[in-house]
């Protein structure tokens with residue numbers, strides 16, 4: 120049985136404290152300025168990598184810390200709780216799992232040690248397409264084998280951090296849909312070195328939040344055949360394998376956001392005096408913050424349960440999905456309470472609340488929409504008929 124105690128170990132508490140300490144060197148002003156200019160937090164990500172935090176999931180033999188998803192989750196949570204935005208670097212943690220589980224020994228030896236030291240960055244994950252969206256089985260980008268290469272043609276949408284990454288994990292169609300027995304076959308995963316790659320056009324998109332997101336165009340883009348990860352045609356199942364880690368880690372981003380909102384709201388509500396008393400003494404101000412806090416604590420329990428199951432190699436699809444849903448909704452609830460209690464100041468850029476609100480809003484919609492999590496729970500957890 121997995122240890123289902125929800126208390127953190129002394130090592131995990133120390134890890135949290137150390138990450139928070141590092142983050143304190145990057146105050147809200149740092150994140151606010153980057154947000155205004157829509158620039159990548161390069162200095163922060165470099166320091167986080169040098170300190171080894173982005174390599175927690177890489178096994179010792181490849182130069183990483185060999186820790187679990189719980190530790191990775193705590194790192195991301197602390198980044199967001201400190202006022203930062205772990206969205207700039209969280210993907211490396213969950214993308215790496217696909218290489219670890221399905222990559223060849225040669226790929227692991229070639230890339231993992233360099234990812235651990237920060238010599239290479241694997242921050243880009245190319246799945247979404249304009250005509251497929253949430254329905255990954257409808258992907259149209261093709262990768263056709265020609266001798267020792269694959270030739271890639273097509274388009275991807277909303278692919279983040281491509282310009283800040285050396286490597287991209289790409290999902291593309293290697294078998295046409297009309298030749299498939301099962302619609303989930305025929306897609307393949309490639310670990311692509313995107314530095315000066317011919318045939319790749321990257322068009323940055325200005326989004327609601329600072330997320331380094333792009334549209335990609337592949338025009339006869341040639342990649343070496345040995346960039347294929349695992350077996351040809353099994354890419355969809357490899358990506359699904361990584362979903363639980365992704366859900367747990369994104370839930371942790373949201374928990375960090377939520378805790379930042381609550382801490383900020385409590386501090387302000389306790390010191391802002393209107394009508395002769397602190398506004399937090401009014402139930403109309405206090406209760407929404409208390410209610411949001413309860414939602415955050417409940418989401419934290421679900422995230423921790425999912426992480427403990429994951430680290431014990433016990434199936435955790437239901438828990439990981441529910442954690443992502445509960446945490447992203449709790450963050451929005453906490454953000455709303457934080458804006459309300461700040462009155463007009465909640466909307467002022469220099470208070471950072473509006474920025475954090477924009478950043479936390481993303482996780483209701485991405486990397487998977489909460490609608491589809493409800494569909495998963497309805498169908499796979501509760502056994503109701505499939506809705507799509």
Ligand SMILES: Cc1cc2nc3c(=O)[nH]c(=O)nc-3n(C[C@H](O)[C@H](O)[C@H](O)COP(=O)(O)OP(=O)(O)OC[C@H]3O[C@@H](n4cnc5c(N)ncnc54)[C@H](O)[C@@H]3O)c2cc1C
Nearest residue numbers: 244245246247252253277278279330332485486488490507
């Ligand atoms: C800032 C940002 C960064 C991103 N980064 C990446 C990235 O790095 N890599 C990547 O591959 N993708 C990335 N994405 C894409 C993200 O994962 C997609 O937006 C998401 O998968 C949904 O696809 P879509 O936007 O085409 O929405 P659609 O699939 O068109 O869905 C639109 C709406 O319809 C709803 N809907 C659709 N079908 C159903 C149904 N059966 N039941 C109920 N509701 C349904 C959805 O929930 C959603 O609300 C990013 C998106 C954003 C906004």
